[in-house]
Amino acid sequence: MFERFTDQARRSVVLASEAARAHHHDYLGTEHILLGLIRERDGAAARSLEAFGVSAAVIDGRLTTGQGEQARSGHLPFTRHAKQVLEQSLHETSLLGHERIGTEQILLALIDDGESTGARLLGEVLPVDFDQLRQHILRQVTEHRLTAELGLGPTQVTNVRLTDAEHELCVAAAAKAGQRIDVWMRERILDAARAGGASTE
Numbered sequence: 710m711f712e713r714f715t716d717q718a719r720r721s722v723v724l725a726s727e728a729a730r731a732h733h734h735d736y737l738g739t740e741h742i743l744l745g746l747i748r749e750r751d752g753a754a755a756r757s758l759e760a761f762g763v764s765a766a767v768i769d770g771r772l773t774t775g776q777g778e779q780a781r782s783g784h785l786p787f788t789r790h791a792k793q794v795l796e797q798s799l800h801e802t803s804l805l806g807h808e809r810i811g812t813e814q815i816l817l818a819l820i821d822d823g824e825s826t827g828a829r830l831l832g833e834v835l836p837v838d839f840d841q842l843r844q845h846i847l848r849q850v851t852e853h854r855l856t857a858e859l860g861l862g863p864t865q866v867t868n869v870r871l872t873d874a875e876h877e878l879c880v881a882a883a884a885k886a887g888q889r890i891d892v893w894m895r896e897r898i899l900d901a902a903r904a905g906g907a908s909t910e
Contacts, residue, residue, distance in 0.1 A: 713802070713808070713809050714809065714810050714811075715809050715810065715811045717749050717751050717752035717753075717811060717812050718749075718752070718809075718810055718811050718812050720745075720749050720751075720752075721745040721746045721748070721749040721752060721754070721812050721815065722742070722745060723745070724744070724745035725737055725741040725742045725744060725745030725746075726741070726784075726785055728744040728745060728748075728769070728772070729741040729785055730785070732772050732773065732774045733774055734775055734785075735775075735785065736786055736787070737785040737786065737787050737788065738787075738788040738790065738791050738825075738826055738827065739788065739790045739791050739794055739822065739825035739826050739827030740768070740772055740827045741772075741791075742791055742794060742795075742815065742819060743768055743819060743827040743830065746815060746816055746819075747759075747763065747764065747765040748765050749812055752812030752813070753812055753813040753846070753849055753850070754812035754813050754815065754816035755812065756849070757813065757845055757846050757849060759890075759891075760845065760890060760891040761835055761836055761842065761890065762836065762876070762879075762880035762884075763831065763835060767834050768830055768831075768834070771830050771833070771834075772830075790822055790824070790825040790826070790827075791825075793822055793825075794815065794819050794822055794825065794827070795815070795818070796818075797818035797821060798810050798815045798817070799814075801817045801818050801821075802814045813846050813849070816846060817846060819831070820839040820842060820843060823839075836880070836884045879893070
């Protein structure tokens with residue numbers, strides 16, 4: 710299965726293993742997979758979760774840390790739910806008509822397993838339900854595919870650095886407006902630009 714993973718998906722599993730070791734866990738669970746998906750910043754899963762204000766710091770802060778020495782060297786065994794999520798990601802890939810398994814398929818598989826620790830932790834901090842998250846991911850996948858097929862140029866991406874307090878303020882304001890944080894921030898930026906006399910025409 711792993712040979713069909715994209716580079717981003719492989720790195721997310723490596724990051725998941727590092728997260729498990731950092732918390733002195735001798736297993737790799739869905740909670741670690743979730744953290745790995747978020748920390749693989751180049752993956753579609755991280756972009757989708759960040760759009761809803763879900764950060765690695767928030768999830769990491771909810772993980773328990775074991776006592777004693779760091780986890781053993783070598784490969785950590787996957788929990789039953791982690792194995793199921795990775796196996797389900799192959800099914801999600803087939804449903805989308807893709808050849809390779811990306812971080813977005815792993816995330817789709819994770820939220821399908823509502824009994825897993827990773828899904829429970831995500832549900833505690835996600836401002837929308839899993840159905841809305843799934844629809845958002847599928848829209849992103851579709852938009853990416855259309856862009857590739859139609860040969861459209863890339864959209865412009867602007868990074869905005871915020872303090873934790875500023876980010877929390879924006880997340881709260883976006884949630885109050887019933888919008889994803891990326892949509893809310895885009896509208897506020899455009900409103901400010903238009904108020905200053907700028908035009909997109």
